[in-house]
Amino acid sequence: MKKEIEMQLTTILNIFKEHARAEYVGVYIESLESGTLSIPEMIFDLNKLIEYCEQNDGWSNEQQEIIQLIEKIRFEVQREDAKLKEEAPVNRFWTAFREWMYTELPSADLLCVQYIEYDNWNGGTYYLSLDFDSLCRMHFGTPYSNQYEDKDHCAFLDIKALIELFYRELIQVQKRYKFTVEVNKMLSRFSMPYELKSGKLIKKGYKTSQKNVPIINFQMLESKIQWSEERILGSNWLDKHTALNYITDALQYLLSLINGISNQELTGKSLKQKSALMATANENSKMYSVLIREVNEIQQIVNEFFDIRHNEYLSVSTKKEREPLKDSMFIEYLYNRIYGLLFFLKGKYLIFQSGNRQQNVVQNDSTPDNESFWDANLPF
Structure with missing residues (x-):
């Protein structure tokens, strides 16, 4: 501009x-x-x-x-x-985190010993001992560009990379939980809409009491969700548009799984009907009607109205012109709408599939397939 x-x-x-x-x-x-x-x-x-x-x-x-x-x-x-x-809370958080990193972290018994120096003069003092250039080259594949030298300003993506590096490589494994608690306290204090979760600094997203939703397919679904959650926060219009493409990809993958369900209850039903029936068996309910309409509208928005996931100038089905998305706030609105439907349908799909497995167990008098802890309990 x-x-x-x-x-x-x-x-x-x-x-x-x-x-x-x-x-x-x-x-x-x-x-x-x-x-x-x-x-x-x-x-x-x-x-x-x-x-x-x-x-x-x-x-x-x-x-x-x-x-x-x-x-x-x-x-x-x-x-x-x-x-x-927008940058003000990020800079305040960075100022506080950097000060804590250099003054309190070395003596907090969280770091691996090779990243601490001890000076026994004047009663003994612990110091942070980090070679940022070596760390950046080893873990980021780039030379250090002094991004962590400014006491009052640091780009959010650089902060994110540093905190995740600390969790993954510099903090003692048994002390990662305590490190997570300290970082999240600091994030909350400066009203940052993020949390450190399982070593990843993520946006506080969909508001729900549902926890530890199982992984369905990390490469095809959950990885795209995580990647989109980061990109939608970018100030660049292209980042937001790319995030919308990825969250839409994730939804379309889930809908393909739903459409592939074949049992007596869903035989002969359309995709939108199958999606609604996973949530409610009452086809006369308002909930059923809302879900039918929502899935239908989202599919129209994605496939006919806008340049989401498609490069064709005209919609294949309607032969009408697709409108390019340029308004960042509208992109965020569409992202959150699709995100909300995706999260809801994912939870209902897992419940539905779990019910089918339990029925099969009773009918076949056999034990269910053994799922590993990691398959069953990784967060959304």
Whole structure:
């Protein structure tokens, strides 16, 4: 956006320098070209150029371009303000975490001994002993770029990488729970919408009392959910759009599993009917109607309305134009809507499958297949 504003401003100023009367606009052009103006000063000078356009014939196009440019400048200011507000809690958390990392963590009996130095002078002091360049090269595959040197600022993805590295490599295995508790306390104190869970710093997402939902297929489903949860938080529009694609992929995979269920109860039913019947057997209930409509609408949104998972310009089924998604807030809305349906259907699918397995056990008088602890109890 900044580059676009600069290019548009340059184009407008060149037109004024070539065609406008310098005695009226020269001082404003020179001021705008200086690059030293504050935003209010820039808008003031641009308004002076608008006045010139209003008082002279043949300048209506330039007048509209300047008005649009002022709107873009104001939007950019609002965007930067929002970005600063978003970064403020991250920076406060980083300031506190970094201080704790250097002053309290070394003596907290959490780190592996090779990452601690001890100075026996003045009563003895423990120090953090980390070679960040070696750690970055070994675990991230990149040289250290001093991202952890600034006491007051650090990008969130760098913070995330560091905390997960601590959990995985630097903290004693038997002390990981205590480390998790300390980090989560700090996250909560600075109102960060994240939690450290099983060594991963994740967004606090779908609000539910259901815990330890079993893994169905990590590569095809859960890994895509986790990856999308990280990307949807990015400030870049493309990150959010990619997250929407991945959460949609995860939903479509789950729907394919639901559609593949074959038993007497669901035989001959459509996908949306099967999805609803997993939640309620009453086809006359409002819950059934809501789920039928929701699955149908989500499928229309994904396959017909917008450029989600599809590169084709036209919808294959309706031959109508797919609309490109550009609004980040709308992308987040669609993401959370699909995420909510996915989480609900995943839970109901597991309950439904569990019921079928139990029925088969009774009918066949046999024991169920043995599931490992990790297959049965890994979190969602």
